[in-house]
Amino acid sequence: MRNNIVHIGAGELVYEIRAIVEIADKLQQMGIKTNMENIGDPIAKGEKIPQWMKEVVADLVMQDCSYGYSPTRGVLETRQFLAEQTNRRGKTQITADDIMFFNGLGDAIQKVYGFLRREARIIGPTPTYSTHSSAEAAHAGTKPISYRLDPDNHWYPDLDDLRLSVKYNPSISGILIINPDNPTGAVYPERILQEMIAIAREYDLFIICDEVYHNIVFNGTSTKPISDIIGEVPALALKGISKEVPWPGARCGWMEVYNADKDPVFQQYVKSILDAKMVEVCSTTLPQKAIPRLLSHPQYPVYLKERKDRYEKFSNIAVEMLQGIPGIKVNRTNGAFYMSVVFKKGQLSDCQSLPIEIDEVRTLVEGLVAEPKVALDKRFVYYLLASTGICVVPLSSFCTMEQGIRITLLERDEQEFKHIFQTLGESITAYLNS
Numbered sequence: 001m002r003n004n005i006v007h008i009g010a011g012e013l014v015y016e017i018r019a020i021v022e023i024a025d026k027l028q029q030m031g032i033k034t035n036m037e038n039i040g041d042p043i044a045k046g047e048k049i050p051q052w053m054k055e056v057v058a059d060l061v062m063q064d065c066s067y068g069y070s071p072t073r074g075v076l077e078t079r080q081f082l083a084e085q086t087n088r089r090g091k092t093q094i095t096a097d098d099i100m101f102f103n104g105l106g107d108a109i110q111k112v113y114g115f116l117r118r119e120a121r122i123i124g125p126t127p128t129y130s131t132h133s134s135a136e137a138a139h140a141g142t143k144p145i146s147y148r149l150d151p152d153n154h155w156y157p158d159l160d161d162l163r164l165s166v167k168y169n170p171s172i173s174g175i176l177i178i179n180p181d182n183p184t185g186a187v188y189p190e191r192i193l194q195e196m197i198a199i200a201r202e203y204d205l206f207i208i209c210d211e212v213y214h215n216i217v218f219n220g221t222s223t224k225p226i227s228d229i230i231g232e233v234p235a236l237a238l239k240g241i242s243k244e245v246p247w248p249g250a251r252c253g254w255m256e257v258y259n260a261d262k263d264p265v266f267q268q269y270v271k272s273i274l275d276a277k278m279v280e281v282c283s284t285t286l287p288q289k290a291i292p293r294l295l296s297h298p299q300y301p302v303y304l305k306e307r308k309d310r311y312e313k314f315s316n317i318a319v320e321m322l323q324g325i326p327g328i329k330v331n332r333t334n335g336a337f338y339m340s341v342v343f344k345k346g347q348l349s350d351c352q353s354l355p356i357e358i359d360e361v362r363t364l365v366e367g368l369v370a371e372p373k374v375a376l377d378k379r380f381v382y383y384l385l386a387s388t389g390i391c392v393v394p395l396s397s398f399c400t401m402e403q404g405i406r407i408t409l410l411e412r413d414e415q416e417f418k419h420i421f422q423t424l425g426e427s428i429t430a431y432l433n434s
Helices: 016-029 051-061 076-087 105-114 130-140 159-168 190-202 264-280 285-295 300-322 359-369 376-388 414-432
Strands: 099-102 121-126 145-150 172-178 206-210 235-240 253-258 328-330 338-343 404-408
Touching: 016 359, 016 376, 051 285, 076 099, 076 253, 076 285, 099 105, 099 264, 105 130, 105 235, 105 253, 105 264, 121 130, 121 159, 130 172, 145 159, 159 172, 159 190, 172 190, 190 206, 300 328, 300 338, 300 414, 338 376, 359 376, 376 404, 376 414
Parallel strands: 121 145, 121 172, 172 206, 206 235
Antiparallel strands: 099 253, 235 253, 328 338, 338 404
């Protein structure tokens, strides 16, 4: 090319959660039966959408208004409904104009980071959901800035690490919180959220809180939505229906803005996101119109509780089957539907392997692990997939120095679920002893 047309942050756009699918597809063609435990799609894992939910959507499909543009911010009636859900808790009060719809939270995340000033950085957790870390790094054109989540303390944030990072890096302008967390499944108690907000207040930062899993908590845990404790600190809360309803194919998420009037710079930043949305015209109308009907339906809380009860049961099965295996750290999942398993330091090497029966598959995997700079936990993921068919994601792909895996808890068949985790545990032991 006459000029270099590649964006400075293009190399930071990595999404291993889906990238591993390409390898799994190749192995399937070679005769490996796979269990896809890599991506948080309840529908792909057999979640059955109830009839009443389908009838709500079907009724809207029959209405001509569902086929038109929505307002740029989103369908007014839906934004009013969501604002009232926040306001009825009696804490932070918002209006429909404080809510903005996007085509999924991936779209929202790209806008949130993409319209920051290049020099303004957002510090996020490590490990973190890769859509956030990739978008922040691509915006800045350099590696993400992170605060540590501690696997020896329930995956809670290391608040000393966060405070020192903010204190000594003046480019940090905001703090990302993912609660409940992806990829760890941790749910943060109110005291931790309060301390993170206090750091933002002290250093004049804003908060981004990804709450897409907020209503999927279990094992007796609870947490506060950021709106209820934010005080006067400027903040964005990211929400959606892809995991909770679940309707991931709707690509429908929204952003709630708190305290924009408290800071003119933050207010201008939020306006730039709205202006960008205006250029796109709007987000998809049909799922927006469905939200009030779905979330207010009398069967909805019953359906959500059934799902949460299943995740709770399976999270406890998983931790019971993996705890006590030498060489790894395991924390119980209390929210969302993921578990992160960490290999203890010094347990992994580039000499370990698992037996692979099919010669063609073995050749493929040996070629993959021989590539330059393949992370040690990614080696394990490749061998696990080729040897057992279980597809997980290396933890190192979630912007962390920790080595391990993230696996979903979405398999609905209990016997199959137990088989997956028993096989995983046996494979970890065999791999570490190889």
